[in-house]
Amino acid sequence: MKAAHLYLSLLVFSSASVLVNTFEPITTTVVLGIGAALGRTIYNYFHESCDSKWIAFNATGLKVDLESKLFGQHIGSRIILKALTGFMSNKNPKKPLVLSLHGHTGTGKNFVSKLIADNLYTEGMDSSFVHVFTSELHFPHSSKLETYKSQLQQWIKGNVTNCERSMFIFDEMDKMQPGLIDSIKPYLDYYDKLDGISYRKGIFIFLSNAGGESITETALDFWKAGRAREEIELNDLETLLSLSVFNNKNSGLWHTSLIDKNLVDFFVPFLPLEYRHVVQCAMAAMKAKGLHPDKNVADQVAKDVNYFPKSERVFSVKGCKTIENKLHYYT
Incomplete structure (x- = not known):
């Protein structure tokens, strides 16, 4: 991207120089203005700016x-x-x-x-x-x-x-x-x-x-x-x-x-997560890593998580925070 940006900038500069040498002095200012405007357009294309090209709610x-x-x-x-x-x-x-x-x-x-x-x-x-x-x-x-x-x-x-x-x-x-x-x-x-x-x-x-x-x-x-x-x-x-x-x-x-x-x-x-949600997190993490989601692996990961209260073991202590790292052990 940076190389293309540099190439296009040099192209704009070179083109502007040729045009300046070709036209009479009275048109030089106009030509340089066109070159500068084109340069700004190219710069804005590659450089993030506060407009709809870079900011648009989906x-x-x-x-x-x-x-x-x-x-x-x-x-x-x-x-x-x-x-x-x-x-x-x-x-x-x-x-x-x-x-x-x-x-x-x-x-x-x-x-x-x-x-x-x-x-x-x-x-x-x-x-x-x-x-x-x-x-x-x-x-x-x-x-x-x-x-x-x-x-x-x-x-x-x-x-x-x-x-x-x-x-x-x-x-x-x-x-x-x-x-x-x-x-x-x-x-x-x-x-x-x-x-x-x-x-x-x-x-x-x-x-x-x-x-x-x-x-x-x-x-x-x-x-x-x-x-x-x-x-x-x-x-x-x-x-x-x-x-x-x-x-x-x-x-x-x-x-x-x-x-x-x-x-x-x-x-x-944000509600505390249950076992089934931890399984979903593990499946999604596998998919994100380019792996085929394996329910058996997801279950193993979910079982390795601590739950509370101790007697009921309903909610995951750390939610899905450590799931991605645990996957390295099971995959």
Whole structure:
């Protein structure tokens, strides 16, 4: 790709030079202008830019991915598809889309973020318009809280200025210093513009293990009552989840004005995964590795996973997080 880019750039330069030598001086400026415009067109073809060639939401693709690659998350799949479809079809949203994804490790929160990016940006997670912040990596020191606030504000402002369709993912929100996320509240609120910049077409995704206990308790209650997990609805969890996160001192959303001012559009619960879902993960991982999905192998992998509670062994302790690595042992 880089070689082709260089070749075409040299071709444009050479062509422009020939044209300049051929035409009278009075037309030189025009010819150079044409050459420059052509050069910009070629550059934009190969270099990611903030336009429909590089940013285009594929609702059908996201639907297919959620149905075929994400397992055991009927609530999350439905909410995320509807939220993204509605937001991206709105040419004049009143505020950015803000999603807060909650659940234990390995249930699919990071994976869903990737699926969203893959179906929105041509470059997926490698897009220069996708920005990932990890609490322990980017904001490790409590003594630097005020510095982090300023840096985070400038980072978001600069990137939205560069592209209004930017996506920001905040991982490990349960480990983020309380108060830090409030520094970006103005960018998530109902403002047309702030200092001449509109943030209304941005997407903000918070990922957190906080609230996982509440989600698990609800899922376990349904299981004990002999009810299918697919009967669990958002209204069974959303209020409980938002209160749990808001009042959890170990949550980056503890007493945050984002919740208090209703700026989080959806609290999305990710349910703990059962044995059958781990089998599905193993089958999908084999397929992704170019292997023929083998149910016997998938069962072996699933049996090697730890489950809780100890007496019932209903839910996978780590969800599907270690499945890919375990496959190396069985295949």
